[in-house]
Amino acid sequence: xxxxRSVSKSFGKIEAVRDVSFKINRGxxxxxxxxxxxxxxxxxxxxNTLIKPDTGDVIxxxxxxxxxxxxxxxxMGVVPQEIALYEELSAFENMMFWGGLYNIPKHxxxxxxxNTLGIVDLAKRxxxxxxxxxxGMKRRINIACSLLHNPRILVLDEPTVGVDPQNRNxxxxxxxxxxxxxxxxxxxxxxxxxxxxxxxxxxxxxVGHIIALGTLKELRKISDTKDLLTIKLESFNxxxxxxxxxxxxxxxxxxITRTLEIDCDNxxxxxxxxxxxxxxxxxxxxxxxxxxTNLESIYLKLTGKELRD
Amino acid sequence: xxxxFKKDLILFFHDQRSVILxxxxxxxxxxxxxxxxxxxxxxxxxxxxxxxxxxxxxQSRSSKEIIYKIDSLKDIKTIISDSTNAKDLVxxxxxxxxxxxxxxxxxxxxxxNSTPVEMVYDRSREMEIGILQQxxxxxxxxxxGDIIVKKRIEKYLKSKFPFIDKSxxxxxxxxxxxxxxxxxxxxxxxxxxxxxxTKLGLIxxxxxxxxxxxxxxxxxxxxxxxxxKENGTIHRLLYSPLKGSAILYGKMLFAFxxxxxxxxxMFLFAWLIFNMDLSINFPALILxxxxxxxxxxxxxxxxxxxxxTRQQALNISTIIILIMSAxxxxxxxxxxxxxxxxxxxxxxxxxxxxxxxxxxFWRVLPLEEILPKIALLISIGIVMTLASVQLFKKRIIKx
Numbered sequence: 263x264x265x266x267r268s269v270s271k272s273f274g275k276i277e278a279v280r281d282v283s284f285k286i287n288r289g290x291x292x293x294x295x296x297x298x299x300x301x302x303x304x305x306x307x308x309x310n311t312l313i314k315p316d317t318g319d320v321i322x323x324x325x326x327x328x329x330x331x332x333x334x335x336x337x338m339g340v341v342p343q344e345i346a347l348y349e350e351l352s353a354f355e356n357m358m359f360w361g362g363l364y365n366i367p368k369h370x371x372x373x374x375x376x377n378t379l380g381i382v383d384l385a386k387r388x389x390x391x392x393x394x395x396x397x398g399m400k401r402r403i404n405i406a407c408s409l410l411h412n413p414r415i416l417v418l419d420e421p422t423v424g425v426d427p428q429n430r431n432x433x434x435x436x437x438x439x440x441x442x443x444x445x446x447x448x449x450x451x452x453x454x455x456x457x458x459x460x461x462x463x464x465x466x467x468x469v470g471h472i473i474a475l476g477t478l479k480e481l482r483k484i485s486d487t488k489d490l491l492t493i494k495l496e497s498f499n500x501x502x503x504x505x506x507x508x509x510x511x512x513x514x515x516x517x518i519t520r521t522l523e524i525d526c527d528n529x530x531x532x533x534x535x536x537x538x539x540x541x542x543x544x545x546x547x548x549x550x551x552x553x554x555t556n557l558e559s560i561y562l563k564l565t566g567k568e569l570r571d
Numbered sequence: 572x573x574x575x576f577k578k579d580l581i582l583f584f585h586d587q588r589s590v591i592l593x594x595x596x597x598x599x600x601x602x603x604x605x606x607x608x609x610x611x612x613x614x615x616x617x618x619x620x621x622x623x624x625x626x627x628x629x630q631s632r633s634s635k636e637i638i639y640k641i642d643s644l645k646d647i648k649t650i651i652s653d654s655t656n657a658k659d660l661v662x663x664x665x666x667x668x669x670x671x672x673x674x675x676x677x678x679x680x681x682x683x684n685s686t687p688v689e690m691v692y693d694r695s696r697e698m699e700i701g702i703l704q705q706x707x708x709x710x711x712x713x714x715x716g717d718i719i720v721k722k723r724i725e726k727y728l729k730s731k732f733p734f735i736d737k738s739x740x741x742x743x744x745x746x747x748x749x750x751x752x753x754x755x756x757x758x759x760x761x762x763x764x765x766x767x768x769t770k771l772g773l774i775x776x777x778x779x780x781x782x783x784x785x786x787x788x789x790x791x792x793x794x795x796x797x798x799x800k801e802n803g804t805i806h807r808l809l810y811s812p813l814k815g816s817a818i819l820y821g822k823m824l825f826a827f828x829x830x831x832x833x834x835x836x837m838f839l840f841a842w843l844i845f846n847m848d849l850s851i852n853f854p855a856l857i858l859x860x861x862x863x864x865x866x867x868x869x870x871x872x873x874x875x876x877x878x879x880t881r882q883q884a885l886n887i888s889t890i891i892i893l894i895m896s897a898x899x900x901x902x903x904x905x906x907x908x909x910x911x912x913x914x915x916x917x918x919x920x921x922x923x924x925x926x927x928x929x930x931x932f933w934r935v936l937p938l939e940e941i942l943p944k945i946a947l948l949i950s951i952g953i954v955m956t957l958a959s960v961q962l963f964k965k966r967i968i969k970x
Contacts, residue, residue: 340807345802346807347804351578
C-alpha cells in the first residue's frame with residue numbers, strides 16, 4: 263500500500279528526516295513514535311505531498327508522490343495535530359466545507375456528513391458552533407472532517423493530545439471501527455500505550471531517523487528488554503543479601519529502598535525462584551512488584567531518553 | 572476558490588463585531604465628518620457665520636457705518652464689546668479675533684492719515700481669520716476707500732505743490748479720481764462644484780472615511796490568512812486537492828467583495844441620509860468603486876503577506892493605513908493641508924481614490940477624464956496582487 267524508500271529531507275542546515283524507509287500493508291495501523299521534533303510531522307507531510315523529499319521515493323497505492331499529487335490527496339485523509347476547524351461555524355457547516363473541498367456532490371455530502379457525525383457520536387450537536395465544544399469533541403469533529411471523502415489511508419497526527427479519558431475512548435472506538443472496516447491508518451503519537459494498543463507495526467523515530475521498526479514483539483527482541491521483578495524486604499540485612507547473591511549473582515540490591523531487582527526472561531518462574539532463595543536466607547518479603555516489557559522501556563533502552571520529555 | 576469565499580462570507584456574517592466595524596462604524600464616522608465639514612448647514616463650507624468682536628472707541632458716524640456694513644455680511648456676525656474685554660475673550664479662545672476702532676478714526680479719514688484700526692486675533696484659527704480678512708478689507712475699501720485715496724492725493728498735492736490754486740487741485744482730483752471707475756473689477760465665477768448639489772464636505776466625509784475604514788476592513792481580512800496559518804486550517808486546506816494559490820485568490824475575492832459591499836453601502840447611506848446625488852455619473856461611480864475596492868483589497872492581502880504573525884500584520888497594517896490616510900486626505904481634507912503634504916499625497920492610495928470621487932461628484936468630470944485614475948488604481952492593485960502571490964508562496968504556505 264505504502265512504500266517509503268530512503269527518504270531524506272532537510273530544511274536549511276537542519277536534517278529533519280534522514281534515510282527513512284518503511285512499508286505499510288493495506289488495512290494495517292502503522293505507528294510512528296517519537297518525541298516532539300523527531301521528524302514525525304515531516305514524514306506525515308511528505309506522505310501527504312505537502313513536502314517534497316530531497317531524496318528517496320514514496321509510492322502510495324502504486325503512485326509515486328512526485329508524479330501525481332492530486333490523486334494521492336484523494337486517497338489520503340489527514341487529521342492534523344491542530345484542531346483545524348472554524349470556531350464560528352457549526353459542526354455541520356465545518357464538515358460541509360471541508361468535505362466540499364473534495365468536490366463531493368452536495369446531496370451526497372450532506373448524507374455523509376450526517377453519517378460521520380453519527381460515527382463520532384456528535385449528531386445531536388451538529389448545529390452548535392465549534393467554539394461551544396469541549397476539546398475532546400473538537401478532536402472528534404477534527405477526525406470526522408477527514409473521513410468525508412472516503413479515504414483509503416487515514417493519517418492521524420497525534421489525535422489525542424489534550425483529550426480527557428472519556429473522549430479519548432470515543433476516539434479509540436472510532437479508530438478501531440475504521441480499522442475493522444479495512445482502512446489503512448498511519449498513527450503518530452508520543453503516547454506509548456496508544457501505540458501498543460493499536461499499531462500492527464511501529465517505527466520508532468529519533469532525530470529524523472528510524473531507530474527501530476517492527477511489531478511490538480520484534481521491537482522487544484531488537485531492544486533486548488526484559489521484564490523487571492522487584493521485591494521489597496521488611497528489613498535489609500547484608501548477610502541475607504550476600505546469601506541471595508551467591509545463589510543469584512545478577513540480583514541488584516538497594517539498601518535505602520530495601521529492594522532487590524532482577525531482569526527476567528520468564529517472570530512467573532523467576533518469582534518462585536527468588537522468593538524461595540529469600541525465605542531460605544531468612545529474609546521476610548514485604549511486597550512484590552513486576553513490570554512487563556513495554557514500548558516505553560523499549561524506547562528508553564533504544565534512545566536512552568524519556569519519550570515524554 | 573468560491574468555496575473558500577463562501578466560507579469566509581459565512582464566517583464574516585457570523586461575527587457581529589466584524590459586521591459592526593465594517594458597516595456601522597463607517598456610517599457613524601461619515602455622519603460625524605459630514606457635520607464637521609459643514610455640509611449639512613446652509614453655508615458652503617461652514618455651518619454658521621464667523622463671530623467678530625468689535626470695539627468702537629471712536630463712536631463716529633464713519634465707525635458706526637463700517638460696523639453696520641460688516642454686520643450685514645452673511646459670513647460675519649458682529650458682537651460689540653469693550654477693548655479690554657474683547658482682547659481677553661480672544662486670549663481665552665472664546666472668539667477668533669476682535670476689531671478695535673480707535674478714537675480718531677473719522678479724523679484720520681478726513682485728513683488722509685493712517686486709520687487707527689487694529690485686529691487682534693488667535694493665530695491657531697487661521698480659517699476664520701482668512702474669511703474675516705477678505706470680508707473686512709473689501710468692506711472697508713468699498714465704504715471708505717474713495718475718501719482715503721482722495722484725501723491722500725490732496726495731502727500729496729499740498730506737500731509737493733504748496734502754491735497750486737484750489738481750482739487746479741480740484742481739476743486734478745476730478746480727472747484722476749473718478750468714483751467707481753478707479754477700482755479694478757474682478758468678476759468671481761465658481762466653475763467647480765456648481766453642476767450638482769452635493770457639498771464638498773459631504774464628498775470628503777464619504778470618500779475619505781469610507782476608504783480609511785475600508786483599509787482597516789481588508790487588513791482584517793488579510794490577517795485572517797495568518798490566523799488560518801496559526802490555527803492550522805491553512806495546512807488542512809493544503810491537504811485537500813485545493814491549490815495554494817486558490818487559497819490566496821479565495822481570500823482576495825472575499826476582500827474584494829467586502830470592499831465593494833462596504834463602499835456601496837457608504838454611498839447608499841450618503842444618498843439616503845444626506846441626499847448625495849449618485850446618479851451624476853453612475854458608470855464612473857461603479858468603475859471607481861470597483862477600482863478602489865480592488866486596489867484596497869490587494870493592499871490588505873499584501874500587508875498580511877508581509878507579516879509573520881497576525882499580531883505583526885495588525886501592527887504593520889495600522890501604521891501603514893494611518894500614515895496613508897493622513898497624507899492621502901482621508902483624515903483631513905487635502906486642500907487644507909500644508910503644501911509639502913499635498914505634494915507627497917500622491918504616494919498614498921487614499922489620494923487617488925479620494926481624488927477619483929472628487930472628479931465624479933465635485934468636479935463632475937466625464938468618464939474619460941476619470942479613467943486614468945481608475946486605471947492607476949487597478950494597476951496598483953495588480954502590482955500588489957503579484958507581490959502578494961510571491962510573498963504568500965514564500966512565507967505563508969511554507970511548511
